[in-house]
Amino acid sequence: MPEGHTIHRAANDHRRLLKGRVLRITSPQGRFSDGAARLSGSRCDDVEAFGKHLVYRFDTGDVLHIHLGLFGRIRKRKLPEPDPVGAVRVRLVGDTHLVDINGPAICEVLDPAQFARLKDRIGPDVLRADADRERAFTRILKSRTGIGRLLMNQSVLSGIGNIYRTEILWRQNIHPDRAGKDLSRADLERIWTDAAALLVLGVKHNAIITVDDAPAGKGRYRERVNIFNKDRCPACAGPVTRLEIDNRRAFVCAVCQPAPRP
């Protein structure tokens, strides 16, 4: 589930439900007892997403920092309080709803200085209005690393996950092995703009939609994609090549996305 759109969607939803409210915070498995005790009873001042990082800000200055990693899940439940389902690390109880966080890779309390360091470490987020895209472009244009790797490096730019990586590069006819420094500024502008548009659509529909004119109704996996996990390129009908980049699946059309000269 966790690509950037999932986290931004959760942040928007949870802000609406929890902002301004005093929360009761528990640790059903006991694996976050200290953090829950430290935060519980304070007022939630805001909920924000930075790339795939979700943060709940409290009036004490403390921040609850969540990163779902590959397997984490967020569930919103209505009160009265139902039993936890699965490995609920932390439960945030508001006035009408609660939020359960299952299996996050990161679940920690940060003080203001630690929170500042976190924000500094995360690259500009294509979904945030305050994102400094130049910071990402400068870094990419100097890098020998392939753009496929760079797009998944959350300290370069944040919010793009594995499926969007494949889809964005296909839509822009760019091979993932092309070095960042061999791309043009115009290429990067197109990538950024496309990524932002697709993620906005993802937030809106709670699904990964990268095909134009997506038909109504939901895909089987809440996806409507062009070549991720497909056999044929929808543009040229040629075969889709499967790659592995950083041990993650990637898909390329050899015709529409010419490989760089070796």
Place this chain on the structure above:
DNA sequence: TTGATTGTTACCGG
């Protein structure tokens, strides 16, 4: 029971 999976961090060496 097994394997795959929409992710990240730490550490080391070149």
Place this chain on the structure above:
DNA sequence: TCCGGTAACAATCA
């Protein structure tokens, strides 16, 4: 400083 490689970790589902 940057880059590649490796390992560790997380929970659920088919």
